[in-house]
Amino acid sequence: MDTNHTTNREDLIAPCGMDCLLCVAYQSQLHDLKKQGFHRQYCQLCIPRGKNCLHMGDSCELLRDGRVRLCFECTAFPCQRLKLLDKRYRTKYHMSMIENLRSMQENGIEAFISEQVERWKCETWY
Numbered sequence: 001m002d003t004n005h006t007t008n009r010e011d012l013i014a015p016c017g018m019d020c021l022l023c024v025a026y027q028s029q030l031h032d033l034k035k036q037g038f039h040r041q042y043c044q045l046c047i048p049r050g051k052n053c054l055h056m057g058d059s060c061e062l063l064r065d066g067r068v069r070l071c072f073e074c075t076a077f078p079c080q081r082l083k084l085l086d087k088r089y090r091t092k093y094h095m096s097m098i099e100n101l102r103s104m105q106e107n108g109i110e111a112f113i114s115e116q117v118e119r120w121k122c123e124t125w126y
């Protein structure tokens with residue numbers, strides 16, 4: 001996987017707990033998959049651009065206004081919207097944003113990133 005090495009790896013963790021490197025919106029734009037007939041919304045990462053994540057930013061005013069960096073910092077965590085998103089991803093992709101966030105909450109973001117590298121690595125990734 002080609003990643004922008006000038007981007008801080010922590011900036012590739014979206015507020016909802018998604019690792020952007022695994023996100024179809026990021027991978028689609030990175031490889032310009034619309035040219036190959038794969039029509040998904042493109043995302044060039046939320047944190048480096050100061051924009052909202054497609055998953056949550058428009059539906060949560062705390063995230064939209066940048067008052068929360070990661071959802072576990074929120075008193076409502078895990079809110080209903082996050083639970084619904086989490087359920088969808090657990091069912092379809094066997095990964096859990098809420099588990100990711102709890103891991104970051106307990107062990108810190110650096111440890112979480114190290115886990116991600118181990119969990120998802122293959123010869124062409126990372």
Ligand code: SF4
Nearest residue numbers: 020023026043046053
């Ligand atoms: S939609 Fe964008 S910011 Fe949100 S997880 Fe995907 S790549 Fe990251």
Ligand code: SF4
Nearest residue numbers: 060062071074077079
């Ligand atoms: S947990 Fe809090 S910050 Fe995150 S989406 Fe829900 S309400 Fe917004």
